[in-house]
Amino acid sequence: MLDIADELHRWVEQGRDFAVATVVAVGGSAPRQPGAALAVDSEGAAIGSVSGGCVEGAVYELCRQALEDGEPVLERFGYSDDDAFAVGLTCGGVIDILVTPVRASDTAVRGVLAGALGAAATGEAAALARVVSGPGELMGRALLVRPGGSYEGGYEGGFGGHPELDRTVAGEAAAFLDAGRTGTLEIGEQGSRCGSPLTVLIESSVPAPRMIVFGAIDFASALVRMGKFLGYRVTVCDARPVFATAARFPDADEIVVEWPHEYLGRTEVDGRTVLCVLTHDAKFDVPLLRLALRLPVAYVGAMGSRRTHLDRNERLREVGVTELELARLRSPIGLDLGARTPEEVAVSIASQIVADRRGGTGVSLTGAHTPIHHEAGAAARRIDSVA
Structure with a gap:
């Protein structure tokens, strides 16, 4: 919802x-x-x-x-x-x-839903829990959890059943919210794992994931637009003020004029963040990628020819980047689509980001026997199996 x-x-x-x-x-x-x-x-x-x-x-x-x-x-x-x-x-x-x-007459439930919808609409974190199956009197009830609350009563709404049920679901919803997950929970009517089972749907709303584009070049402008289309909060970073301007990147949420590695070292990233390095200049790339490949982010890609890629890898090895860290680098960046224009290259990069996020292979679906819609979490399981 x-x-x-x-x-x-x-x-x-x-x-x-x-x-x-x-x-x-x-x-x-x-x-x-x-x-x-x-x-x-x-x-x-x-x-x-x-x-x-x-x-x-x-x-x-x-x-x-x-x-x-x-x-x-x-x-x-x-x-x-x-x-x-x-x-x-x-x-x-x-x-x-x-x-x-x-x-409109269901004021209690409507108030809880309004809080959840308002949080999601403004990009705030919140988790909404609703009973999917169970006793009829619990159906339609809702419970809202926000980050940082005390779950000994620090929630809005409730199911109107056993008080321990509300407290337990609130705690579980907080865990779902921390992980940015949406899914169902099986639980007893009195908040335990035994007794008559309830199924509770927990929906998490979290701020948009970040895309940070390093290098204020024409390809970056197209990638910024693609990132916004995919729902990312997009930052453009470049050390050259003449290129990193709002006039050149009107779709960016943020433009930063700073050395890329210094900015990356001080900004906040998480497991959903994607980093796209388009500078293909060793003085920017090497210190930036040395740091990026050690951060717990979802994706690190770097633009450049195959010759640039090989040279850059050697430079990274010289500054202590390990082979395991290098294996995380998507370089040359993007999927092989035959892309030439900035817009086509942006589609290529975005396709690789989506494939990594969803566990896709990047191969044509025509004639393939891979699933069209991958299970949620497939990419994480694939990474775990490689590790």
């Missing part, structure tokens, strides 16, 4: 009644991951998507029905259903969708 937070938050502020359908579990080749949502208001307006088009019509009708009768519903769509082709789910996957009505 938090993936459509901007528009949905406006609906809440406008006092609209609506129903929201959220993907809570997937199997096989499902096109959207848990947390993806479609919402329908009382006038029939719709936003978002739960399947990339496969079952939108059927889910739309479920939302309309939920608005009419006020009852949440959990529905499964899959290739084994008799009417799978009728609703359009022909991709071979299975998706479980929770449909929840949100009415």
Whole structure:
């Protein structure tokens, strides 16, 4: 639900009644991951998507029905259903969708949802927990956790059941938030791992991941636009003030005039950050990559010819970079698309970043036997297996 937070938050502020359908579990080749949502208001307006088009019509009708009768519903769509082709789910996957009505009169739940949607819309961190399956009186209830809270009561809302249930779910939601995860949790009605089970969906909203582009060249301008398209918060860094200007990079969130390695040494990065080194100048590249390859970031790529790549690797070895560290470097940067223009090169680089993030191979899907939609976490497992 938090993936459509901007528009949905406006609906809440406008006092609209609506129903929201959220993907809570997937199997096989499902096109959207848990947390993806479609919402329908009382006038029939719709936003978002739960399947990339496969079952939108059927889910739309479920939302309309939920608005009419006020009852949440959990529905499964899959290739084994008799009417799978009728609703359009022909991709071979299975998706479980929770449909929840949100009415202006439901002030308690609506307030919790408003807090979660407001946080997501402004890029703040928050985790929203909702009961997917369990006793009817708990369905539709919500609990909101923000970072830095005390989970001995430091949460908003609740399920209205056993108080230990709220405290336990709040603690689990905090852990999901720390990891930036969205997924389901199985737990007992009294907050333990035993007893009648509940399934709780926890959605995490975290600030946009960072893309830092080093080198204020024409290729960088196209990559900045691509990074914004992919949802990154993009910084351009270059030591030359004549090139690192807002006029040349109007789409960048931040422009820094500083030696690249000095800036990287003082700025904040995390496991989702991608670093793109486009300077292809040894005096910038070597100290920058020496540091970058030792940071816990998601991706480090460097532009240059194959000759530049070999020379740069030797220089990095001379300053103490290990072979294991060098193995993290994507150089020459990008996938082999035959790219020539700055825009084509940006697509090449972005394709490699997405493949690394999602565990893709980068090969053509035509004639291949690899999954079209990789499991969440596949890339992390692949890295762990290599390590």
